[in-house]
Amino acid sequence: MRVPRVYIDQALKSGTELALDKSAAHYLVSVLRLRANDALIVFNGSGGEYSAVLQSATNKQATISIGEHSAGVKPSPVRVILAIGLSRGERMDWVIQKAVELGINEIIPLFTERCEVKLKGERALKKRGHWQQIAISACEQSQRNDVPEIQAAQPLSEFLAASAANSALKLILDPRAEKSLGSTLLSQASPAKTIVLLSGPEGGFSDGEIDLAQQKAVISVGLGPRVLRTETAPLAALSIVQALLGDLA
Numbered sequence: 225m226r227v228p229r230v231y232i233d234q235a236l237k238s239g240t241e242l243a244l245d246k247s248a249a250h251y252l253v254s255v256l257r258l259r260a261n262d263a264l265i266v267f268n269g270s271g272g273e274y275s276a277v278l279q280s281a282t283n284k285q286a287t288i289s290i291g292e293h294s295a296g297v298k299p300s301p302v303r304v305i306l307a308i309g310l311s312r313g314e315r316m317d318w319v320i321q322k323a324v325e326l327g328i329n330e331i332i333p334l335f336t337e338r339c340e341v342k343l344k345g346e347r348a349l350k351k352r353g354h355w356q357q358i359a360i361s362a363c364e365q366s367q368r369n370d371v372p373e374i375q376a377a378q379p380l381s382e383f384l385a386a387s388a389a390n391s392a393l394k395l396i397l398d399p400r401a402e403k404s405l406g407s408t409l410l411s412q413a414s415p416a417k418t419i420v421l422l423s424g425p426e427g428g429f430s431d432g433e434i435d436l437a438q439q440k441a442v443i444s445v446g447l448g449p450r451v452l453r454t455e456t457a458p459l460a461a462l463s464i465v466q467a468l469l470g471d472l473a
Contacts, residue, residue, distance in 0.1 A: 229365075230256070230264055232268050236270075239290065240289075252264070258278050263277055264278060269370060272296055274291060300472075302470045303392075304470075305330040334377065338425050343377050352376060380437075384436060391418075393420070403444070409468050409469060419469075447460050
């Protein structure tokens with residue numbers, strides 16, 4: 225039987241016992257159905273993971289004994305940030321989940337000209353928390369020990385202005401681009417350590433948005449002859465980056 229991996233938002237230390245908060249206790253007992261003396265693996269996003277044993281458990285209280293620390297799965301050698309236009313329905317949920325599985329380091333939702341999603345105030349905070357939980361769950365499943373941060377949604381223009389001085393290789397996905405993503409990555413004088421991928425919403429970026437990005441030293445790149453859906457394009461791009469520069473074999 226596979227030992228469950230669980231994210232614990234608390235300090236972890238080998239050789240100690242830890243009383244879990246109410247939400248973590250509920251997850252272990254009511255969702256995972258763990259019982260006293262069951263084994264699990266815990267991590268908190270600060271590096272590595274720990275073996276653990278559930279010592280006592282109720283729906284509201286649980287205590288674990290923390291065992292040995294191990295490095296676990298190492299992060300990819302290339303850092304990738306995804307800045308993506310907000311999309312409707314469950315598309316964002318799906319992209320976030322799969323991007324985390326593929327090794328994304330940070331996700332920044334964008335308001336763009338063709339974005340039909342309206343987020344502000346309490347709804348924006350709730351949605352961000354929902355997306356962060358999706359990222360955590362994807363880390364638990366994919367053996368990751370580092371947890372990507374989901375940033376607050378922001379206008380594309382603000383993102384471009386803030387990142388103008390960033391030394392990262394910045395790429396915007398554009399089906400009309402003359403250069404491909406793969407050839408652009410391979411043509412760099414030295415392999416990029418940090419890459420920012422900009423991916424549009426349904427309908428893509430407008431011509432004005434692409435022009436604005438290019439003015440901020442963002443390179444337009446394509447993904448081949450086929451037009452990909454808004455939830456497919458960023459994942460295809462991330463896979464190419466990880467295959468050429470990262471740890472996707």
